[in-house]
Amino acid sequence: MAETSLTDESAAPAAVLPARAVRAGDRAGAWRSRRYRWDLRWSPYAFVAPFFLFFAAFGLFPLLYTGWAALHQVELTDPDTMRWVGARNFTRLLSDEFFWNALRNTVTIGLLSTVPQLLIALGLAHLLNYRLRGSAFFRVAVLTPYATSVAAATLVFVLLFGRDHGMVNWVLGLAGFDAVDWQNGTFASQLAVSTIVIWRWTGYNALIYLAAMQAVPHELYESAELDGASRFRQFLHVTVPSLRPTILFTCVVSTIGATQLFGEPLLFNGGAGATGGSDHQFQTLGLYLYEQGWVNLHLGRASAIAWAMFLILVLVGGLARLLRGRGEGR
Amino acid sequence: MRARTGPGTALRTSLAAALGAALLLAGCASDPEGPEDRGTAGGKGKTTLTVGVFGAFGLKEAGLYDEYMAANPGVVIKQTSIERNENYYPQLLTHLGAGSGLADIQAVEVNNIAEITATQADKLVDLGTAPGVDRSAFLPWKWAQGTARDGRTVGLGTDVGPQGICYRKDLFAAAGLPTDRAAVGALWAGDWKRYLEVGRQYRAKAGAGKPFVDSASGVMAAVTGSSARRFYDADGKVVYKSNPAVRSAFDLAAAFATGGLSAKLQQFTPGWDQGFANGGFATVSCPAWMLGYIQDKAGPAGRDKWDVAQAPRPSNWGGSFLVVPKAGRHSAEAAKLAAWLTAPAQQARLFEKRGSFPSAQAAYALPAVSGAKHAYFGGAPIGEIFAKAAQGVPVQTVGPKDLVIAQNLADVGMLQVDQKGRTPEQGWQAAVKAIDNALDQ
Numbered sequence: 001m002a003e004t005s006l007t008d009e010s011a012a013p014a015a016v017l018p019a020r021a022v023r024a025g026d027r028a029g030a031w032r033s034r035r036y037r038w039d040l041r042w043s044p045y046a047f048v049a050p051f052f053l054f055f056a057a058f059g060l061f062p063l064l065y066t067g068w069a070a071l072h073q074v075e076l077t078d079p080d081t082m083r084w085v086g087a088r089n090f091t092r093l094l095s096d097e098f099f100w101n102a103l104r105n106t107v108t109i110g111l112l113s114t115v116p117q118l119l120i121a122l123g124l125a126h127l128l129n130y131r132l133r134g135s136a137f138f139r140v141a142v143l144t145p146y147a148t149s150v151a152a153a154t155l156v157f158v159l160l161f162g163r164d165h166g167m168v169n170w171v172l173g174l175a176g177f178d179a180v181d182w183q184n185g186t187f188a189s190q191l192a193v194s195t196i197v198i199w200r201w202t203g204y205n206a207l208i209y210l211a212a213m214q215a216v217p218h219e220l221y222e223s224a225e226l227d228g229a230s231r232f233r234q235f236l237h238v239t240v241p242s243l244r245p246t247i248l249f250t251c252v253v254s255t256i257g258a259t260q261l262f263g264e265p266l267l268f269n270g271g272a273g274a275t276g277g278s279d280h281q282f283q284t285l286g287l288y289l290y291e292q293g294w295v296n297l298h299l300g301r302a303s304a305i306a307w308a309m310f311l312i313l314v315l316v317g318g319l320a321r322l323l324r325g326r327g328e329g330r
Numbered sequence: 331m332r333a334r335t336g337p338g339t340a341l342r343t344s345l346a347a348a349l350g351a352a353l354l355l356a357g358c359a360s361d362p363e364g365p366e367d368r369g370t371a372g373g374k375g376k377t378t379l380t381v382g383v384f385g386a387f388g389l390k391e392a393g394l395y396d397e398y399m400a401a402n403p404g405v406v407i408k409q410t411s412i413e414r415n416e417n418y419y420p421q422l423l424t425h426l427g428a429g430s431g432l433a434d435i436q437a438v439e440v441n442n443i444a445e446i447t448a449t450q451a452d453k454l455v456d457l458g459t460a461p462g463v464d465r466s467a468f469l470p471w472k473w474a475q476g477t478a479r480d481g482r483t484v485g486l487g488t489d490v491g492p493q494g495i496c497y498r499k500d501l502f503a504a505a506g507l508p509t510d511r512a513a514v515g516a517l518w519a520g521d522w523k524r525y526l527e528v529g530r531q532y533r534a535k536a537g538a539g540k541p542f543v544d545s546a547s548g549v550m551a552a553v554t555g556s557s558a559r560r561f562y563d564a565d566g567k568v569v570y571k572s573n574p575a576v577r578s579a580f581d582l583a584a585a586f587a588t589g590g591l592s593a594k595l596q597q598f599t600p601g602w603d604q605g606f607a608n609g610g611f612a613t614v615s616c617p618a619w620m621l622g623y624i625q626d627k628a629g630p631a632g633r634d635k636w637d638v639a640q641a642p643r644p645s646n647w648g649g650s651f652l653v654v655p656k657a658g659r660h661s662a663e664a665a666k667l668a669a670w671l672t673a674p675a676q677q678a679r680l681f682e683k684r685g686s687f688p689s690a691q692a693a694y695a696l697p698a699v700s701g702a703k704h705a706y707f708g709g710a711p712i713g714e715i716f717a718k719a720a721q722g723v724p725v726q727t728v729g730p731k732d733l734v735i736a737q738n739l740a741d742v743g744m745l746q747v748d749q750k751g752r753t754p755e756q757g758w759q760a761a762v763k764a765i766d767n768a769l770d771q
Contacts, residue, residue: 270599278745
């Protein structure tokens with residue numbers, strides 16, 4: 001379908017078609033015009049179909065299957081045997097202290113990483129937006145952490161945050177502070193995990209902000225400067241308002257990323273499993289899901305956690321929309 | 331107790347990047363490479379056998395495949411490997427469930443073997459009756475672990491993890507303790523409590539900043555490894571909570587932590603690795619397969635400093651099995667290969683080249699084992715030391731969820747006592763809570 005459409009009569013404007021078909025009167029013409037209409041109508045679907053087919057196979061099906069599995073008791077040792085348990089896998093989450101702990105950790109680590117990350121990214125982008133010597137170099141440089149694999153980055157951070165021989169504690173020692181046990185402290189470990197996230201994603205967000213900044217009309221800055229606005233005031237009153245949609249976008253993406261946080265806390269444990277520390281102090285929802293599914297082999301329970309995460313995201317999205325709607329209505 | 335990935339354990343974290351990809355690739359790519367697709371297409375009428383392993387398993391590295399192929403020109407052996415057992419094992423389960431994507435021979439770690447014999451035995455070939463398998467060649471307890479309840483032996487033992495105590499001669503000398511391995515072994519022979527006593531003596535002499543052991547969890551693993559009943563009773567019921575052997579092992583190990591004898595490290599983490607290099611602790615309970623790891627981590631600086639003595643009581647930690655899935659196209663040939671790979675002569679070769687200690691006791695008399703000395707550990711007669719330990723280990727009752735129980739006892743319960751300064755009772759309660767949650771389907 002797609003090929004014929006392009007070769008046949010792609011130049012004919014749609015509005016002319018019916019008239020021409022009547023005038024010609026022959027069957028071939030009618031057929032051709034009908035085919036042309038269909039083409040015009042259905043080709044776009046054919047073009048987008050591959051994505052949706054793939055999505056159905058690798059996105060929608062797993063999503064639905066996970067939902068189905070969440071209503072059963074399924075073990076990885078025998079995935080074909082499913083025992084119906086209704087909503088038990090969900091209701092038990094309500095009293096599952098490990099789940100609530102993971103949710104709490106996810107929120108804290110999410111806030112600890114997302115807020116500073118976006119603020120730093122905004123500042124960095126503002127600096128990069130100036131006329132700089134070797135600006136291309138700096139722009140590539142801020143993106144390099146993003147190009148580093150989670151595993152490699154986390155491994156280095158595990159060494160940096162080591163209790164006995166870590167560089168962070170060494171520096172703290174030089175400054176006269178006591179050594180911090182970065183693995184075991186609840187806040188300390190969450191801060192350390194957040195640091196990895198911040199380090200990896202700040203540059204990426206900075207480049208997105210930078211791209212948006214470059215689309216801000218230069219006249220706005222010129223007139224602000226004529227009005228005597230300092231660079232900081234320009235940033236506050238010209239740049240930030242122009243960036244609102246972009247900031248919203250990065251917030252959404254970062255929130256999704258924070259909810260699904262997995263690799264950093266897993267590897268921060270130094271290869272000691274998915275517990276997220278001896279007290280589960282940095283076990284995120286993603287990590288708890290993994291532990292239930294792939295360590296404890298309870299696929300049904302893991303599926304329920306996956307759906308709970310999805311529902312939480314939907315809830316957060318809904319709340320954000322509601323708040324924004326109110327904010328704009330005022 | 332902990333998943334043993336041989337010398338590859340060192341790479342557990344550092345290779346995680348490749349592993350994420352490997353898991354994906356293995357999931358997608360290994361299927362078409364499976365036996366059912368390739369079958370006999372691997373050459374001019376040749377049979378291609380695939381072996382699926384985790385970590386640097388050693389069979390290939392020791393040259394055993396090459397030797398078998400040279401002796402059997404009609405056979406081609408290919409190996410697929412996934413670095414970490416925790417990624418390998420769930421995939422093995424899914425493949426067994428689906429009946430596809432399986433290699434002709436699959437490796438299974440000892441902590442998973444009970445679950446395999448309990449839930450997957452009907453999908454595996456009975457190797458107990460396979461030609462070339464000699465039951466009497468194996469350690470009785472190793473044979474028992476690979477045998478399902480119906481009496482079919484679906485897993486053939488490769489290696490075992492008899493333990494010794496690795497110790498630093500220089501630190502012992504500085505604390506006024508003997509350094510000769512026989513005298514050191516005699517210090518604590520017979521009872522793990524005496525090991526604790528020696529630790530207290532060491533601390534009294536060496537001072538508070540000089541830990542005696544690497545971690546309390548390591549002690550716990552060693553102590554639980556020497557009792558016949560651990561987490562399950564003979565009927566397959568979970569009894570870790572009420573089993574006095576487990577609780578006393580927990581309390582004894584916790585005494586190392588509360589008594590200031592532990593370096594408060596977590597095994598197989600970067601801090602632990604650094605401890606070997608920096609002389610951060612004086613002793614560590616070491617299964618045979620850990621010697622190479624210690625040598626790697628302690629490096630040239632540790633040469634002539636480490637030695638290995640007999641543990642207080644015979645104890646086992648780790649080891650593996652080979653199983654043959656029925657779904658494989660060449661299960662008969664695969665069973666033959668598995669029998670050959672686990673025969674005494676080949677296990678002795680594996681020990682000689684890789685340090686994996688044979689589970690075939692018939693190999694202990696072979697010169698490659700009985701005469702083995704480890705140059706890095708002061709020329710210690712490791713063949714003799716570990717053979718003695720291996721033969722003294724009681725037949726241990728293994729259970730399907732051994733790994734989960736052991737991991738939570740170590741990484742939640744004992745770690746809280748060791749690193750967070752919780753009381754042993756608090757640590758125990760936390761572990762029980764985590765284990766109960768993990769076992770609840």
